[in-house]
Amino acid sequence: MKLHLVIALISGILMGLTTAPVNAWPLAWIALVPLWVLVVSYERKKAEEKKAKLSFFPFTFLLLPLCWGIGYHGTALFWITGIHPMTWLGVPWLPSLLITIFCWTFITLWGAGLVTVWAIGFRTIFDLIPNSKYPIQNTLVRLLIGTALWCSLESFWSSGSLWWTSLSYTQSPHNLAILHLGQISGPNTITAAIVAVNGLIAELGIGKEKNNFDKVILSKLIIVISLLAGLHIIGFVLYSRPLIQPPETALKVGIIQGNIPNKIKFNSAGWYRAIEGYTIGYRTLADKGVDAVLIPETALPFIWTNPDRIPRSFYTAVLEKGAVAWVGGFGETERNLTNSLFTVTASGEIFSRYDKVKLVPLGEYIPFEEYLGSLIDKLSPLDAHLILGKPNQVFDTPFGRAIVGICYDSAFSELFRRQAANGGEFILSAANDAHYKESMMAQHHAQDIMRAIETDRWAVRATNTGYSGIIDPHGQTQWLSKINTFELHAATIYRRQSQTLYVRWGDWLTPLLLLLAALIPAVEYLLQKKNDN
Template identity: 25%
Template structure:
């Protein structure tokens, strides 16, 4: 083993291997079990490395992992910004390099702390990872824990820790497996203490998962329900601009058929349907919305004195507007250009980029006596934003169900829709509410309060989907305390780094 690990190319090849395992194990490629071992090659690569060198090795792994996982960003840059392929490829590399800092800083941190204090990497690695995942800013957050979205018994801890807790668990598994293999390869012994601790931890996590799943099923069985119908017309963003009247007609026709056959309590259209409004209150002509005789929730552009908002409106069966929501978390280069207000000429360089105004309200909407939370597009992958929306606004009317209107057509036929849905599904666990997602081209889905995808459409298909949604009450530890595990990990990380630095200064003085 030493002959292999001592080769000068080994650390870099191991870093590439970890990066490949990272994106193959993530949502979309769905080989979730690979995430349990993806860090093992990198651990071997970091053995004996100085912190600065560890940073570079970790960065290589991060760049490879994020470039493979986010390959669909190329299509986004082409669609959103009208960028030619070479510039779109540069955009992917820059995004991968930025997101890869998480692994780079993680590698630096564990080498600094483990070498400086002599602490076992088993305990250091998950703490440092969780701290970095919490605080490193990313355009597209991609929590490691989301890779386990199909394993319901492992993910239920998210109602206590958020998705960060699942990320912590995945890195803990990696670190323990590395330590076991290292001890065996070097000393021909099995480190039973860390192995037993991992087994006990997994037993507790799975046991908690089973308990919470049973409790959720009991709550769902006794809850009121809302029958919701989703319309996925399979029309991408380009269609909205080229043939807007036809696209709107298709939504109306699909909705009429849905109402006639299923009699839903609410029909939902996705983000970006070609409807443009200049007011928030009043009555819309029912003919324009299909004369459905059923409440309708739909995406629209709202033109105000301040600017254009990416919005959603809820109307009753008579067309009366019950409420609206403006998207708050905008997509850079797609819905706005960073520093574009300061340097307006930037918009001339990216003619396909929109110039939306950021929303301000966090108030829920009322459908009869039911309180609903609404988010638009990739807002549902930001845990803290959804937590704010689920707080109930000024009057603390805690929503009973979450809705998300999305347009994922920008990313082509790729793994992005699966990744988006997997990340969003954790909002259901964190808040113990059903999540209703409707998209233009897929994947539209119903997610139950345990984060399980109950029903879903295909990608780039025209179809409708109906289900009865349980309306639940109450709050979780996560909805109350937020990312406490991220803050705790950051505190421990900072304390450990401070301790190492203080010790180093003392040695220099001596």
């Protein structure tokens, strides 16, 4: 059993290595295989041990998916340890270390919980379904249920506040062909593809007791190769479609990467440096003829409720140069603060505002605040607490409606899909990843690549310290900044009104898989019952 746990842990770590900084994305197509085999094999052993009246889900079984989940999520999310030390927030070194360990452990176990629930559900269902006399049919039923269940759990987990490590993002930013499957039914399309291929490979070695093993394994191998090739061909066809970009839809945008360290961001030295840097950057880009300038999340960390709150030098620059400014700052709603992006027009007026929907737990709000608030309130550098933005916001600009994501929003595809369905023509992504490791910055960029492909939109990314970038609707990075540098960049993007299947219908694939997963065993059961009679 110890060997099985080691195998589960190592295969989970291999899945974690598919993300930045290693980016070994091909491993995603095999890293789930050991867990699938272990879960199915344990099911067979458990069926033989029922006479011994053992507990239904012994701890040794639960450890298998738990170890795999810890390996995957712990490796992929190791960047969270970059929050230490938090001495700049007034948190002493040792408590900072303990808080960091707690955060990493909690989010790792939260992700591992998804894998554990999947394994329990996967095995439970097959305890209830009689095996068919045809091995291929058993394989396909297992495959369908395993895939549908994983996609359903990712949908459920992503509806909450803690979400980042979907299996789908293991392919970003490198496997652009397969990422285009996201245009069909969102990230769960890619997740389904990865789980299905892993499951089929795992099934190659299952069912050896059957007489026609050679024919069965050959059939399964053909199905594996056909599925993997077919998925990539479909994605490549979508990837190969030319981008139609009429000149009248062009929009010249500027990006300012301010590079303001978090250590000084919320004191007077940081404010002065931010005002000076963003004002000079804005003027420089405006002189290059840009239509608008995007500035990162909370780049000018002031409460923006009217023009009088705008820093005077920056406000004057906007009035003189006339380029629209999309500025990250704080809004105010009923004595609470919001992490917001504002459109400031040439007249100096605030034209529109978007409030961040997905706040970072502990960093921007305190879960169970009535119990934990006094203990960890120092994690927030603000006097007032941030509140969530509404998920149905629209963000109008003088150039048309935009899709906005502020930092952590990027992990939640439904926020972008909803805005695209409501007429968003291009993506504005503003973030501040300065307190994390470089691998997180790369993963964040990878998330926005997926959002650009799914919605078929150009994306403009402005971050505090990197990576800022320009992404086209095919997920190709047209420009990428360096890390920890002050940078200015001007580029032309194009407004688009097309709607992918995902934008129109949302994640329709997961309900379909669930329906098929429920119908096929039911039909098989009725047919078998009819034959028995």
